[in-house]
Every structure is written in C-alpha cells, then in structure tokens.
Amino acid sequence: MTAVPTGRNEALYFALRNGKLLAGLVVLVPLLVLAAAAPLIAGGDPNAYVATPASPPSAERWFGTTMFGQDIFAQFVYGLRVTFVVGVLGGGLAAIIGMAIGFTAGYRGGLVDEVLNMLTNIVLVLPALAVLLIVNAYLGVRSVGVQALFIGLTSWPWAARAIRAQTFSLRSRDFVDLAKLSGVRTWKIITREIAPNMSSYLFMTFILLFGGSILIAASLDFIGLGPSEGVSLGLMLNNAARWSALHLGMWWWFIPPGAGITAIVGALYVMNVGLDEVFNPKLREL
Amino acid sequence: MTLRVDDLRVHYRTLRGEVKALDGVSFGVGDGEILGLAGESGCGKTTLGKSLIRMDGRMRLAGGTVSLDGAELPIGDDRRMNPFRFKRVSLIPQYSMSAMNPTRRIGRMITELLASRGESVDTAELERRLDLVELPRDILGRYPIELSGGMKQRMVMVISTLLDPSLLIADEITSALDVSTQKAVARTLVEFRDRGFVRSMIFITHDISLTYQIADTIMVMYAGRLAEKAPASVIVSEPRHPYTRMLISSLPEVGVRHAERRLSGIPGRPPALLDPPQGCRFRDRCPLAFDRCAEDPPPIEVAPGHHVACWKA
C-alpha cells in the first residue's frame, strides 16, 4: 500500500536516523580506536612499574597509578583490547555454534531436532560461570584465546534456541520450498535462502553474545581465573580489590576498568535495541 | 442514509512523502444496506475501512467529512472517536484468528471489554447469539487457543456486534477461509443484518464474486478513488467503467477465489499514489482511453444509484 525506500536503503535510512544506534556507536567507536591504538598511546608493557606508586590522576598519568606504580591508563587501554578480543572471539564462537545447531535443528526437524534440542537445554540450564570456574581452575587458562574458547563453548544455547525458532518459521516459506523442489542441497538452502533472510536477526544475536562474553570474562578475571598473562579490565578490578584499593580510597584504580566494561556492554545493548527498530518497522517511533 | 462520506482524503505518512491512499471518495450507505467494497490491493479499500473506525499511527486525515446517523464522525481525532467505536461503528478484523487475548478466557475478556466501555454483559442475549452462530455456550469458559479457526472467526463476529452498532466494517474476513466456510460466514453476516444486530455494513474483499452473494450494492475502487458504485446485480450484469468490466470478465465464474491474482491479467499496474498522475488514473491500462482522460472524470450518476467515474460511461 505504501511506497517507502525498499530493502537495504530503507534500513540504512533508518539506521542513520536511529538515536539509539548512533549513541551506541558514539560510545563504542572511540573505545575501539583506543584499544586498536594501544601500543601507540600507552607504549610497551602495561604492567611495567613506571611511576610513583598509588598516585592519583595527574596531567602526566591520566588515570593515576596502582599500588605498585603501574600506569592505570596504559592498563586500561590494553585491557580494552583484551575485552574486545574476548567479546569477538567468545561471542563469535558462540554465534557459530548457535547457528550451526539452530539451523540444523530448525531445518531438519524430527529426531535430529529432538537430540539437538535436548543438548541445547542441558547446556542452557548448566550455569555457565560455575562450569567455567571448574574448567579454568583445573586446566588453568593462560591466554585470552583459551578463555574465549571456553566462554564460546558454554554460552551458545539461547542463541541456538532462538535461531532454531526462526528457522522453523522460515523453512515452510515459498522460497525455501522452491529451492527444495529444485533439488538444492540442504546446507546451500540454509546458507543461501534461510540465513540471508534472518541476517539482521543473526547480527543482533551476535551483538548480545559479544556483550555476554565480555561480562563472563570479566567475572572470571575478577575471581582470579582469568588469563594468567597480560592485563584485562577484569584483572584490573581483581587487583584493585585484592590490594584493598577500596579501603585505601584509590578510586582511580577501580573506577576506569568497570566503567570501560559498562560502556562497551551498555553501548552494545543500546545498539541492539536500535537495530531492532531499524529492522523491524513496527517498532519505529513515528 | 446511515453513513455519509464526503470527499474523504486519507494520507499515509512515509519517508518519501505522503501517499494519497484515499483521494477524495464520496458515497453513502443506507439503512440496512450491505455495501461490498472491491478492488485490487492498494486501491484504498482497507484504508477506507480503517479510517472509519481507527486510523493507525501513520495515517492522517487530509480532508473530507464522515457522518453517521446524521452526526459527524470525528474520524481524525482518536480520542473523540472512542465513544463511537464498538457502540456505533464496529469492526470484524482480517486477523480474527489472533484478535482475542490468548491468556484470557473468552467470557472474561468480553466482560472486561464491555466494562471498560461502561457496559455490562447481557448473558441471555450473548448466549442467543452464540446459538445463532452455532457455537457452544461453554465456549465462554475456554481460551482462544482451544478454538478452531472457524470458531474463532464466528466468536469475533459475535463480539464485534454485541452492542448492535449502526455500521459494521468487515475487512477481508474471508480471505483465510475455504470456500464453504466463506459462504457460511457471508450468510451469517446477512443474518446479523436481518436480525438488526447491525444496521448497515461495509464488506471489504478483493473477491468480487463473494461480494456479489451478500452485498446489496457494490463499490469498486481504483487507486484511491471510486471507479463505480451500483446495485450488486447491475455491477455484475452491466458494468460501465472499463476497469469494472475487466474485473468482472476476468472472473471465469462466480465463486472463484483470489480474483486478485487474476487481475494481473489486466496489463499494467495501478499508478503510485505518492504523486498520482493528473486525470483518470486507469488511463494507462485502459483500452478505451482517449484525450479527454487527461482530465479527472467526476463520478456521475448514470442511472439511479449507479455512479461511474469515466468519460466513456
């Protein structure tokens, strides 16, 4: 009935005018740039002892120093890096597993669906952090990559379930039937017909998994089960708590890392709602 | 005359500007009359139906007046329109299958709906009407999910007409049903009118053959305007507008569904309503078009009750 710009253009049009999406990007992009440029801004080793211990923020040391004279700004910038890496790898892996299981279960149905659904439900009710605690405590996690791997392996179930439901509703559509009738192979139907039709949904799922991975990683780091090498925002919080920054009134030690995590994850969530409005005409405000 | 619509203009707000979905439509519906509203999708029939009861957020009243039982109907003002809804104008929506709150027992939902309109349920009357549409009385204690599609359809019909409105709008209510159910629904609507549950009715459908079975008058719309309006038998036997003629002749026989698909048999497409062309809007697809069609053809009463907007009529 109505003529609006169609398809991609329409999404772009609304994207550029969506306050939530833009606000999210305004927060996220500078942090991303900061993280990417960490070596340029903060020099080499963020854990090096470079200045007077426990000094508050100054013109020279923007975020002050730790009990041991490490530069908190340098740690923060490098920590951002790790946070983004954990988010992308952990969230990415979870998204891949979630898609693989969700598509297969939703498309194939029947027994395959039953089995995968059972698997999904089991992993879903297992409290992820508790499992990660055990695994990390025994096996020891040395690198960010391994941490992200374990996070990815435990946080996919809700995504799988959501994607399964979407696939379920798509698989009986005309274009899928057509492809099936013309003898296109299953994985091709999934990648060519089904996935593109829910690409916006998949992207939003990834964003949520991204944010979730960051929060789990931060909790693990805080408990003391994070990567044993390098620095991360969670580890900074862990150190601040362990060395009584709270009681010593060293607010500059524990505020930046938490604020960094909150800003990244919050921006992701807000962007997600913005994207929902962009892709879903019913939610647009008029 | 129950309903009087004068030069009604309703626009849709879109990114590119206002789409003139209804561009000056005038007609009336008499006491006890069932008006069938037909046309391709995008012709403005659904917009017209919505305008008369509740405009959605993107619609804007751009001009014209509507009166019901001699009083003005404030269709552009959501708040002022509210007292008229349900009591004077009611709706059977396209989406009867999902029109009822899934988590309330139907009886309770009806009670609460009526209470919010300051009315109470006349149980005896409600049960009489359930009997009439052959629904069991204990349906009031059930949840919508326990009903079949046909039962939901009939239930919604009963709910919508519970307060005996002057005007009932039935918007594409048959498109999801099979042919025999369609006919039953159509018969029920006529029965509702005959028993005075509703005074008059606008029956919107793209299925002109079904319309013919129940409507007293048929109005054919094209591109946001009235093309032709006449008693049902006249429209079918002696259509005057070239569009109506093509519409009728494209139906091989009465009772065929999905007239809409067959309409693709008429070459071309309706013009975009964002910036409609001057003159007759059917010109580009019309086999009879001539120079004069560059001017707007006004609807003319060619015979009593037979209005046609065509220079050749």
Added chain:
Amino acid sequence: MRRYFGRKLLVYGLTFLVAVTINWMIPRFMPGDPVQSMLARANVSQPAAVEAMRAHYTSLFGLDLPLWEQYGNFWAALFRGDLGTSIWLFPTPVTDVIIRAVPYTLALLIPSILLSWWAGNRFGAFAARRRWLDNTVLPIGYVLTATPYMWLAILLAWGLGIVAGIFPVSGGYSFAMRPNWSWEFVGNLALHWFLPFVSLFLVAFGGWAIGMRNMIIYELEADYSTYLSSLGASRRLIRRYAFRNAVLPQITGLALQLGVLVAGALVTEIVFSYPGLGHLILQAIQNQDFFLLQGTFLFIVVGVLVANFIIDIVYVLVDPRTRTGIGGEAA
C-alpha cells in the same frame, strides 16, 4: 502436561548427570596423578593431614580400578553426601562447609531475584510507550544491566560504605559478635546484607525493566491489542492485557537468567567478603582446595536445577496454554 514435566525432568536429570561427569572427568585431564598434584598444590602443612587425605582420595579416585568402576564409586560417594574433605578448613567435610555458607547466598539471591523481577517488570511496563520515561529513565536501565556485578558492588561499597560510612563493607556480621538470635545480631546481619543485596538488585532490575519494555511494545502492536483499540477499549485494559502476556516470556527469561544471577551473587559476595558460596569459591581457589570447589559447583548446579523446576511449575500455573495441552512448549 505430564509430558511437559516429564521432558523437563529428563532434561534436568541429564544435566545433573553431565555436571557430575564433568566433575569426575576434569581432574583426570590434569597432567600426572590428580591426587598427587592436588595435594602438592594444597597448602596443608600437617604431614598427618596430608597422609589422611592421600588415603581418602586414593580410595575415592581409585586410579587402579577400571574407569567405569571409578565412575561408579564417584556416584556412590555422592549419594552418601560425601563430597570429600576441605583442605582450606581441614578436616571439615566439604558438605558441612557448603551447608554453612548456603543460607547467606540464598538470603542474597532469593530476595534480590524476586524483587528485581517484580519491580523491573512493573517499571518496564510503565515506561514503555511513554516518551519521556522511555527516553530518560530507560538508558539508566541499559547502563545498569551492562554493569558488571562486581563493579557496582565495589562502587556501592566505596560510596556508601567507605566514604559515607553508613554500611559495613565486609563480612556477614561484625567480627566482634557471635551468632545468636538477639535483635542486635539480626540487625547487624541485615546491615551487612543490605549493600550486597542492593547491588544485585540494581543490576538485575535494569535487565528486567528493559526486557519488559521491549516485550510490551511488541504486545501493544499485537493483533489482540489492535482489536481492543478498534473497539474503543480503555488504554488501561489494553496495557493490562499486554502486561499479562509480556510477563510470560519474562518468567522464561527468569529461568534463563538464573545462571547469570547466581554468577552475579558469587562475585558480589567476593567483593563484600560475604560468607556465602562465592566467598567459598574464592577461598577454594586461593587455597587450591579443589574438593571444596567441586562440591560448590555441584551444589550450585543442583540449586539452579531446582529453581528451574520451580519456575516451570509457576509457568504452568500462569499460562493457560500449557494447561490446555496445546502448544505446551514453554521455552
């Protein structure tokens, strides 16, 4: 409905099986003799204790037995309620250590989960489609739900505890007191409980508020809402129906969020040195007390499973569709 609960119980049973198996298997991935390496890493000074534990765990792990027998023994010990002996609090059995800590964790979790869920849903439903609220107050919800639990806990402890000096920031009760049922002690408990509770409550509140806000916007666009509006029903009735329908996915959401909430409670307890399970986990890790860690893990899993089952029951009571037996798949 029987089928519905049957399936649920099957999933929970299998989950428990998986959890126990993980618990049994993981130590075997550690290089070398797990008993040896655990004891070597443990900070136990008395030689007698080390010997006693070696005997205990060698019989528990029974490494000379075939694998399936080891596995069977593991289950047998579990059913006797034997989770081993804590190294950190040697020679207290792990089960005792955990049971002493559980009330503290539950006292934090249950009120914060229920209250945040209730208040968040109310608030989210209220804010939806009310422009000024939606645009000013909900961003706070996003910030809250994105906040790592431990960070909010640290901020509250610092602001209200250390700077303002209103609340204590460490422990379940004052060190100077002995647990008893006097008003004074209960008051002291409540004072120590307050900040951890508030910080859990706030983060969760933000999540529920946003979830409800988004959900109810969908419901207000649903066909039944449009139909009611077309029939001139009051805004109140429409919103009430929308809320009722939007609450259902939020109940499912509660089940999905349990793991996250428990994780939140664990780290919050660590910040406040609150003597619940989170505190135990920290101690277990710092003292290399793997038996305590494993026991706590199993306890948390069982707790989450039980909570899930309770939520399933509530869902059936609230959603008529599951009771009528059609479309019973409650997420």
